[in-house]
Amino acid sequence: MKTLLNQILIFLLAGLFSCSSDSEQGAVNAVDPIDPPENFPNILLIIADDMGKDATFGFDQGILKPQTPNINAIKNTGVSFQNFWSYPTCSPTRATVITGKYGYRTGVKWAGDILANSETSLQQYIDNQTNGRYKSAVVGKWHLSGNTANFNPLTFGLDYYAGILGGSVQNYFQWDLTTNGSTSSRSGYTSKVFTDLAMDWVEAQSSPWFLWLAFNAPHTPFHRPPAIMHNQGNLPNYSDGMDPMPYYLAAIEAMDFQIGRFLNGLSQQERDNTVIIFMGDNGTPNQAGQSPYANNAVKGSLYQGGINVPLFVSGQGVQRTADDFSLINSTDLFSTIAQLAGVSASEIHDSKSFKHLLTAEGNHREFQYSEMNAPNANKWTIANGHYKLIQGSDGLEELYNLESDPYETIDLIPPGLSQEAIAEKEALEAALFNIFN
Structure with missing residues (x-):
């Protein structure tokens, strides 16, 4: 898990955040078929x-x-x-x-x-x-x-x-x-x-x-x-x-x-x-x-x-x-x-x-994602409707169970994670890796 977080941090520091891939630009330029004329x-x-x-x-x-x-x-x-x-x-x-x-x-x-x-x-x-x-x-x-x-x-x-x-x-x-x-x-x-x-x-x-x-x-x-x-x-x-x-x-x-x-x-x-x-x-x-x-x-x-x-x-x-x-x-x-x-x-x-x-x-989606460029660190978050993970380039890690704790009052990481929470965190980190790559 720490290795994956380090990979994400390297990606952030590499300055790739402001880039758009050629394939993405191509998707915009290619004209898709449109629906027949109507009102x-x-x-x-x-x-x-x-x-x-x-x-x-x-x-x-x-x-x-x-x-x-x-x-x-x-x-x-x-x-x-x-x-x-x-x-x-x-x-x-x-x-x-x-x-x-x-x-x-x-x-x-x-x-x-x-x-x-x-x-x-x-x-x-x-x-x-x-x-x-x-x-x-x-x-x-x-x-x-x-x-x-x-x-x-x-x-x-x-x-x-x-x-x-x-x-x-x-x-x-x-x-x-x-x-x-x-x-x-x-x-x-x-x-x-x-x-x-x-x-x-x-x-x-x-x-x-x-x-x-x-x-x-x-x-x-x-x-x-x-x-x-x-x-x-x-x-x-x-x-x-x-x-x-x-x-x-x-x-x-x-x-x-x-x-x-x-x-x-x-x-x-x-x-x-x-x-x-x-x-x-x-x-x-x-x-x-x-x-x-x-x-x-x-x-x-x-x-x-x-x-x-x-x-x-x-x-x-x-x-x-x-x-x-x-x-x-x-x-x-x-x-x-x-x-x-x-x-x-x-x-x-x-x-x-x-x-x-x-x-x-x-x-619709299996995961949702947001991020911010805080004064001293980049931060990002991902959730699957049940668990929510917040991480930062400064080493920040917080995990919340949104079903039982919708207003994020209890960070699950400090007391130690259950096997379920570990599995959910790993799934969220894998989804983050896919987003960044």
Whole structure:
């Protein structure tokens, strides 16, 4: 077991994490057969920024919940994936979705890491595989190219981009808006402006569209949204030292208000022909984290509170209203969205489509994986739905039984492992070896 861990450490230190194999690039360039022409659905991907299960309706984690009727409706009319894993911070999750690759392949393993424009994006892949059937846009938070417009998101094959390039804004009401490479100062509440821009873009489309709508809410700074958008009462302006929770919840409620405004702005025909995907990009920040998650087990960690986040899918073609416990990686959204757009291939890179789970129960992954580039060490984790292994380049090893200990309070390694746990750990390490090789 130590030999295998040493092999993984050598692989990490060799600098292979930022490389993509020629075979993978070839898989993107080869055009797969596509489904026959039909009324292909519009695809709406909504990303909430720093919204964990403890801040989301319908999960047992957390006590204080925002009022989110529109997000609730997405959940209640479709499939809620209970075992969806993201990355611990913003940029890597977005990179896995847009490339279908684990972070060690792209070099994006922490907030602010830059995605090379040599990567083939989900939007480019769909465009190549379907002969340009879809129009694509990203509106809102990008966080994959640094903070300047010199690295234009349009280089990733988008038809339209408008939003913030970096990870956050200093002021939700006064901020810099980048539109197709041009940046200017903008006033107005970000969640509303993003929604306005998204609605304007959709209204101008005559082809099937794929909209990536990435709110920066409820990411810090904590603030008081416009009163009409939230239900947290008469909040004073936020200042340091105040309880951030009502402001955090208010930002989620304001985002939900805007999601409802967007959906209600669609014609009934267009809404009926739209698949809606709602996801969190990582867990709740520690300032707003709730029990049963410990303070060190939220955003920025590989514990469940940092990476096991909401994922709901509803709308056109979704025939189930259920909780699904399949193991899902954020990479899997790449192939799933591509299949929704008519691409035949169900697997590419590190992505496996779960489109079949939108219509019936079924099997998906045996393992799920996440990772992070911590300040002093690389760390990674793998789980099989029963046991979860966390390791680090600094020698860290932790093993948890998620069935009996879902919030990772008892590390099984220090007291000595049972024969069952030894076998499970070895199986997880073997799966890690396959991932890295």
